[in-house]
Amino acid sequence: IILRHDLRLAMERNELELHYQPVIDAVSGSWRGVEALVRWHHPQRGMISPGVFIPLAEQTGQIIEVGRWVLRRACEDGMQRWREGCQVVPAAVNISTLQFRRRNFVEEVRAILAETGLPGHLLELEVTEGVLMENAQETIELMKQLRELGVTVSIDDFGTGYSSLRYLRDLPASKVKLDISFIRDILTNPDNMAIVQGIITMAHHMQLKVVAEGVETEAQRDDLVARGCDLLQGFLFSRALPVAELDSLPARFP
Ligand code: G
Ligand code: G
Ligand code: MN
Ligand code: NA
Numbered sequence: 001i002i003l004r005h006d007l008r009l010a011m012e013r014n015e016l017e018l019h020y021q022p023v024i025d026a027v028s029g030s031w032r033g034v035e036a037l038v039r040w041h042h043p044q045r046g047m048i049s050p051g052v053f054i055p056l057a058e059q060t061g062q063i064i065e066v067g068r069w070v071l072r073r074a075c076e077d078g079m080q081r082w083r084e085g086c087q088v089v090p091a092a093v094n095i096s097t098l099q100f101r102r103r104n105f106v107e108e109v110r111a112i113l114a115e116t117g118l119p120g121h122l123l124e125l126e127v128t129e130g131v132l133m134e135n136a137q138e139t140i141e142l143m144k145q146l147r148e149l150g151v152t153v154s155i156d157d158f159g160t161g162y163s164s165l166r167y168l169r170d171l172p173a174s175k176v177k178l179d180i181s182f183i184r185d186i187l188t189n190p191d192n193m194a195i196v197q198g199i200i201t202m203a204h205h206m207q208l209k210v211v212a213e214g215v216e217t218e219a220q221r222d223d224l225v226a227r228g229c230d231l232l233q234g235f236l237f238s239r240a241l242p243v244a245e246l247d248s249l250p251a252r253f254p
Contacts, residue, residue: 004060015041018073019240023233026225029253035092036074037240067099075116077243092124097131106145120150129161143172180214200228
């Protein structure tokens, strides 16, 4: 098992790494963004998935420190790529509910943007539906403040929570990300087909873009494109890669 102590050492020893998975335009195949996904390169245990240590960090409160590191690194990497004249697209960073809800979160984002020099429009934040359920009014206010910095917010794992669709209507978010579970059997499960189509129709009505995650096959991609999905992400295009390897990918996916 992983202990609080191990995670503290991991931070001190610089064992966390940030990888990036491209998000592409469903129609043109060109890059529209990247999602930053943290990894823990453990000296003995090898690569530890965030699915393992993020829940632990949330329990111990260390997610605040881990989250701050991720945010800063994503902004630094984006800025570095900009300076090097690489193709720069917005980076989406996952934000835990605890981190988002913390007093001064917006100030923290503002400070990191100022310190790294990254323009706010090159940063997106992904929050889950859980954030919406606790205090909708406060969430709307936070998102408006982030928007003033140029930073946009996406609703991650959409469709898995129990948030009211009414919240979505009132929310200054820019994208919803369809949960991977809907995509996995979209071609064989009529219920999932209907849910995905319903979310896309409703999101478009509210001026929100829809991102499908976990796209692994061309058949899934074709179905999502036909249903009007805007953006695609998944192993069909690329897994998450270290920042230095992003340039080995095509500028446009066929
Ligand atoms: O990359 P992978 O599929 O192993 O990610 C597993 C989970 O960990 C995903 O649900 C993802 O949202 C989450 N995750 C990855 N990176 C971060 C991060 O930097 N912060 C938070 N809060 N969650 C992350
Ligand atoms: O933030 P979120 O929980 O949505 O994180 C996305 C997760 O999905 C990451 O753990 C990432 O490694 C994983 N992932 C990305 N693309 C694919 C894919 O095509 N198939 C599967 N099974 N997982 C994927
Ligand atoms: Mn995500
Ligand atoms: Na997701």
